[in-house]
Amino acid sequence: xxxxxAHDAMNAHDAMISHDAMIARDDRSRAKRLFLVASLAVVVxxxxxxxxxxDPERFAxxxxxxxxxxxxxxxxxxxxxxQWALPLLDTFTMSISGTALAVALAAPLSLLAxxxxxxxxxxxxxxxxxxxxLRSIPELIMGILFVAFVGFxxxxxxxxxxxxxxxxxxxxxxESIEHADPKPLEVARAAGATPFQIIWRALLPQxxxxxxxxxxxxxxxxFRASTVLGAVGAGGIGFELISSLRILDYAQVxxxxxxxxxxxxxxxxxGALLRERLE
Amino acid sequence: xxxxQQASVTYPGGRTALTPTDIQFAEGQITVLLGPSGAGKSxxxxxxxxxxxxxxxxxxRKGIGSLEQPxxxxxxxxxxxxxFQQHHLIGRLTVLDNVLLGRLGAWSWLQxxxxxxxxxxxxSIAALDRVGLAARALDRADGLSGGEQQRxxxxxxxxxxxxxILADEPIASLDPASAERMLGDLRRICCxxxxxxxxxxxxxxxxxxxxxxxxxxxxxxxxFDGPPxxxxxxxxxxxxxxxxxxxxxxxx
Numbered sequence: 001x002x003x004x005x006a007h008d009a010m011n012a013h014d015a016m017i018s019h020d021a022m023i024a025r026d027d028r029s030r031a032k033r034l035f036l037v038a039s040l041a042v043v044v045x046x047x048x049x050x051x052x053x054x055d056p057e058r059f060a061x062x063x064x065x066x067x068x069x070x071x072x073x074x075x076x077x078x079x080x081x082x083q084w085a086l087p088l089l090d091t092f093t094m095s096i097s098g099t100a101l102a103v104a105l106a107a108p109l110s111l112l113a114x115x116x117x118x119x120x121x122x123x124x125x126x127x128x129x130x131x132x133x134l135r136s137i138p139e140l141i142m143g144i145l146f147v148a149f150v151g152f153x154x155x156x157x158x159x160x161x162x163x164x165x166x167x168x169x170x171x172x173x174x175e176s177i178e179h180a181d182p183k184p185l186e187v188a189r190a191a192g193a194t195p196f197q198i199i200w201r202a203l204l205p206q207x208x209x210x211x212x213x214x215x216x217x218x219x220x221x222x223f224r225a226s227t228v229l230g231a232v233g234a235g236g237i238g239f240e241l242i243s244s245l246r247i248l249d250y251a252q253v254x255x256x257x258x259x260x261x262x263x264x265x266x267x268x269x270x271g272a273l274l275r276e277r278l279e
Numbered sequence: 280x281x282x283x284q285q286a287s288v289t290y291p292g293g294r295t296a297l298t299p300t301d302i303q304f305a306e307g308q309i310t311v312l313l314g315p316s317g318a319g320k321s322x323x324x325x326x327x328x329x330x331x332x333x334x335x336x337x338x339x340r341k342g343i344g345s346l347e348q349p350x351x352x353x354x355x356x357x358x359x360x361x362x363f364q365q366h367h368l369i370g371r372l373t374v375l376d377n378v379l380l381g382r383l384g385a386w387s388w389l390q391x392x393x394x395x396x397x398x399x400x401x402x403s404i405a406a407l408d409r410v411g412l413a414a415r416a417l418d419r420a421d422g423l424s425g426g427e428q429q430r431x432x433x434x435x436x437x438x439x440x441x442x443x444i445l446a447d448e449p450i451a452s453l454d455p456a457s458a459e460r461m462l463g464d465l466r467r468i469c470c471x472x473x474x475x476x477x478x479x480x481x482x483x484x485x486x487x488x489x490x491x492x493x494x495x496x497x498x499x500x501x502x503f504d505g506p507p508x509x510x511x512x513x514x515x516x517x518x519x520x521x522x523x524x525x526x527x528x529x530x531x
Contacts, residue, residue: 019408019413023397023401023404025417030394
């Protein structure tokens with residue numbers, strides 16, 4: 001064997017060893033990922049076990065009750081349907097005003113809560129804390145509080161929806177702001193723009209579709225959520241629903257649920273249409 | 280071994296990308312499709328791996344026949360690797376996992392969800408070794424430079440163990456040095472393994488040095504077909520449609 005050939009063979013040998021070492025390293029990183037997934041699975045299964053999801057006996061008793069109530073729900077009783085039109089319209093206008101309020105609150109908050117636009121880390125942390133607080137008070141509790149503050153009707157519902165949604169909407173807005181392309185912002189800064197000009201002319205045009213997407217999604221969600229708010233006296237179809245439930249009139253309950261279902265479907269359709277237009 | 284028989288491509292809306300064309304690609308030869316953007320190079324390549332069906336005519340592979348039937352097309356694709364214009368990598372995966380995508384055609388659905396076998400991973404690292412990137416196998420794909428990412432595309436194609444390589448403008452997004460390296464690696468691998476390669480390019484100089492055979496494409500038809508030595512200035516003008524004054528050629 002010539003010296004050159006021997007050298008080549010050695011190189012090839014080295015290459016084989018390093019490929020093996022690489023596979024071993026790859027194995028370790030795959031094992032790490034597998035461990036992470038397995039730990040996650042353990043947490044999920046443990047949660048399901050402690051909450052009784054995995055206990056078939058708990059479900060055994062449920063079937064007769066489900067059968068009973070299903071029978072009572074059928075046929076749906078639409079005789080009072082004409083009286084639901086106005087509350088449904090209330091629910092509709094509540095969801096729109098609530099979402100508008102949320103967007104108005106979220107716009108300034110999101111600028112403070114986005115790493116790329118916040119004036120300082122203090123503002124950033126304060127804004128994030130406030131958003132967490134808004135999101136941790138359920139809209140139902142806010143509904144009860146605002147009924148106490150401003151009385152019954154749609155207004156407390158709008159305020160509850162607006163404040164609670166502002167937490168989530170601002171978080172998503174901030175996310176969009178952080179993911180915006182920094183290059184056009186540099187263009188504006190280099191051209192001598194003020195911070196307001198940068199936000200209005202370079203940032204907003206980039207992220208407007210995402211912001212609209214978030215707002216529309218939240219509107220759809222708020223429509224569904226506002227049906228519950230009626231239950232605490234904050235206006236809308238929820239009040240009718242809870243009244244029927246209280247007197248155990250399941251035929252009327254199913255009729256109201258069908259009406260809500262139709263409206264939710266319409267709202268979703270309108271949302272999808274708006275999204276298409278805003279692309 | 281692979282060819283078009285009176286194949287044409289007309290896109291919905293009536294635009295004709297390729298007029299009825301006959302061409303045969305010989306085994307073990309590197310053919311460069313040369314021509315300006317929109318001339319029909321991409322349409323030929325996309326016909327050859329079934330990304331668009333021929334509007335008329337047929338795509339025929341030796342040993343398989345016409346590729347009209349889905350099963351015939353799948354058999355053809357299993358041994359035909361594609362290199363794309365952009366690298367088409369999944370940025371957050373390792374280079375190795377990206378190269379393993381080339382093995383997909385050989386896997387059952389069970390193999391697809393299980394971790395890749397040691398054999399397939401060794402094969403993929405060996406493929407990376409051939410483009411000088413074995414040491415980067417476990418790095419994230421988006422951490423590589425543009426030229427390196429494009430060479431990962433070659434390794435991914437090699438991991439497929441193909442007999443035919445199709446490359447659509449593989450150097451369009453690269454700087455000259457990276458393009459040189461990319462085509463050099465591709466040519467060496469094709470020659471070593473006796474692969475049939477069909478590569479679309481739009482730089483005349485690269486085509487001359489890289490090809491065994493050059494096919495000039497213009498306005499959806501073939502206007503030149505010959506060895507690189509036959510590609511003179513007149514032929515280049517025909518492909519690119521440059522109108523030069525009568526005396527200009529003689530003066531050069």
